[in-house]
Amino acid sequence: MVNKINTRCDLMLFGALGDLAQRKLFPALYQLERANLLADGSRVLAIARTEADTETVRQQLFDKLKQHVKPEEFDAELAKSFLKRVDYQILDFNEPDAFGVLNEWRDDANNELIVYMATPPSMYGVIARNLRSASCCTEKTRVVVEKPIGHDLESSKVINDELGEVYNENQLFRIDHYLGKETVQNLIALRFANNLFASQWDQNHISHVEITVAESVGIEGRWGYFDKAGQIRDMIQNHLLQLLCLIAMDPPSDLSADSIRDEKVKVLKALKQITPDMMDSYVVRGQYTAGTSNGKPVPGYLEEEGANKGSATETFVALKAEIDNWRWSGVPFYIRTGKRLPEKLSQIIIHFKPAPHYIFDPDQKHLANNKLIIRLQPDEGMALKILTKDQGLDKGMRLRQGPLELTFSETFATDRIPDAYERLLWEVMKGNQYLFVRRDEVEFAWRWVDQVIQNWKDSGEPPKRYAAGTWGPVASIAMITRDGRSWYEDV
Numbered sequence: 009m010v011n012k013i014n015t016r017c018d019l020m021l022f023g024a025l026g027d028l029a030q031r032k033l034f035p036a037l038y039q040l041e042r043a044n045l046l047a048d049g050s051r052v053l054a055i056a057r058t059e060a061d062t063e064t065v066r067q068q069l070f071d072k073l074k075q076h077v078k079p080e081e082f083d084a085e086l087a088k089s090f091l092k093r094v095d096y097q098i099l100d101f102n103e104p105d106a107f108g109v110l111n112e113w114r115d116d117a118n119n120e121l122i123v124y125m126a127t128p129p130s131m132y133g134v135i136a137r138n139l140r141s142a143s144c145c146t147e148k149t150r151v152v153v154e155k156p157i158g159h160d161l162e163s164s165k166v167i168n169d170e171l172g173e174v175y176n177e178n179q180l181f182r183i184d185h186y187l188g189k190e191t192v193q194n195l196i197a198l199r200f201a202n203n204l205f206a207s208q209w210d211q212n213h214i215s216h217v218e219i220t221v222a223e224s225v226g227i228e229g230r231w232g233y234f235d236k237a238g239q240i241r242d243m244i245q246n247h248l249l250q251l252l253c254l255i256a257m258d259p260p261s262d263l264s265a266d267s268i269r270d271e272k273v274k275v276l277k278a279l280k281q282i283t284p285d286m287m288d289s290y291v292v293r294g295q296y297t298a299g300t301s302n303g304k305p306v307p308g309y310l311e312e313e314g315a316n317k318g319s320a321t322e323t324f325v326a327l328k329a330e331i332d333n334w335r336w337s338g339v340p341f342y343i344r345t346g347k348r349l350p351e352k353l354s355q356i357i358i359h360f361k362p363a364p365h366y367i368f369d370p371d372q373k374h375l376a377n378n379k380l381i382i383r384l385q386p387d388e389g390m391a392l393k394i395l396t397k398d399q400g401l402d403k404g405m406r407l408r409q410g411p412l413e414l415t416f417s418e419t420f421a422t423d424r425i426p427d428a429y430e431r432l433l434w435e436v437m438k439g440n441q442y443l444f445v446r447r448d449e450v451e452f453a454w455r456w457v458d459q460v461i462q463n464w465k466d467s468g469e470p471p472k473r474y475a476a477g478t479w480g481p482v483a484s485i486a487m488i489t490r491d492g493r494s495w496y497e498d499v
């Protein structure tokens with residue numbers, strides 16, 4: 009049973025009519041209302057530049073809630089009552105003089121003020137400065153900003169500096185929505201609540217790690233944004249490196265935000281640089297061509313709406329990351345992520361080393377390593393593949409591999425899994441930063457990703473093609489096969 013927080017919040021949502029706000033943030037706030045977690049008197053000021061009045065925006069938000077909340081969780085009366093908390097303010101973020109109006113909306117200065125910037129990152133500094141000029145912030149104000157923070161190390165420093173001129177680091181909540189996923193937080197529980205794994209979690213016992221975040225969707229009308237980013241900036245710089253950190257970090261001394269973030273930063277700092285001569289064997293980038301998705305024909309990346317036909321932006325990346333420290337020396341982390349892959353699937357596979365001396369049938373030696381499969385989405389859960397004796401008089405000491413299985417929806421049938429943004433908004437309201445990214449994490453992640461992007465630029469090589477509906481370019485299979493391994497397939 010989660011208790012509602014008693015403090016009333018005033019949430020100023022900049023960019024409230026944008027895609028993120030309407031698809032994710034308002035549905036998440038509705039779910040907090042549904043769970044009776046919003047304090048009485050908490051309010052939302054939806055801010056954008058479109059000419060509209062509050063009633064029209066409430067009606068538009070009602071329609072979007074109906075569209076994006078699961079039918080069995082949508083209650084029209086509750087939605088209407090939730091939307092009474094929402095007012096709309098027309099504002100051009102570039103107009104400092106217009107910001108004074110925001111103070112008028114705040115009728116009680118004792119309410120917690122949360123500023124959520126669901127806007128292009130180029131707006132963060134402008135909004136922060138204008139809020140300051142309008143005296144619309146205090147040292148207690150919490151400020152939420154979306155990814156990506158910049159498009160490389162230099163530009164992320166500029167954005168972080170601009171935010172830092174107005175706010176202290178302990179006021180800043182940088183979102184990486186993967187950290188709001190229950191199954192991602194569960195990595196911390198798995199690793200640090202089960203001593204069984206703690207003693208096995210290093211290069212003495214683990215041979216390699218795989219992290220796959222596959223998406224079946226394509227660009228979904230976001231060509232303008234995505235083509236400037238590509239899969240490495242959109243997914244690897246943030247979500248996949250966060251997953252890597254949670255798997256690779258040392259145990260934090262407690263669950264405080266800084267203890268966890270300190271450990272993640274140590275991992276990011278220890279990532280081995282990928283130099284130009286390593287690129288062929290360590291990195292594969294791809295771009296999808298026409299193919300199928302869910303059995304239906306789909307266009308290639310260059311034929312998507314709004315496409316620039318000559319684009320060399322990658323929609324797929326596979327790479328081998330190495331961590332230069334005592335715990336992980338010699339243990340590659342194979343990472344892959346892409347759009348228009350055969351299915352939506354995020355999973356981490358920990359491959360344990362075989363026993364030091366093998367005494368069974370030589371033909372079965374390939375079976376002889378345990379694997380821990382962590383399914384982040386969908387079908388959330390985990391399986392530990394272990395070896396047992398095959399049953400039957402005629403089987404001798406033949407081995408077979410089977411799972412110790414934990415499927416969350418079956419074992420813990422009662423609980424609904426909240427969306428990442430519900431958790432993250434809830435943590436912001438409580439003022440808890442442990443699921444948000446600190447400035448140095450963002451910057452060390454960029455430092456590592458930037459060198460790969462620079463190597464691509466210098467080589468001038470175009471991305472390798474793969475047909476939509478396949479697992480990426482064949483080169484990504486060759487990359488892991490060269491090391492005598494293969495991407496995990498559940499057979």
Ligand SMILES: NC(=O)C1=CN([C@@H]2O[C@H](COP(=O)(O)OP(=O)(O)OC[C@H]3O[C@@H](n4cnc5c(N)ncnc54)[C@H](OP(=O)(O)O)[C@@H]3O)[C@@H](O)[C@H]2O)C=CC1
Binds near residue numbers: 129
């Ligand atoms: N969409 C997604 O799935 C994800 C988005 N993000 C990040 O979230 C942020 C928002 O993305 P998204 O919602 O897609 O963006 P959109 O372009 O859909 O929305 C941007 C919003 O900002 C408003 N806006 C922009 N400039 C101004 C201005 N000068 N004055 C007033 N209002 C302005 C727009 O107002 P109006 O509508 O009135 O023009 C709109 O409400 C970005 O940083 C993005 O990278 C991160 C992860 C996923």
Ligand SMILES: O=C1O[C@H](COP(=O)(O)O)[C@@H](O)[C@H](O)[C@H]1O
Binds near residue numbers: 223
């Ligand atoms: O941040 C982003 O994440 C989504 C994938 O998120 P998921 O929760 O559906 O796994 C990705 O599609 C999008 O391009 C990226 O900006």
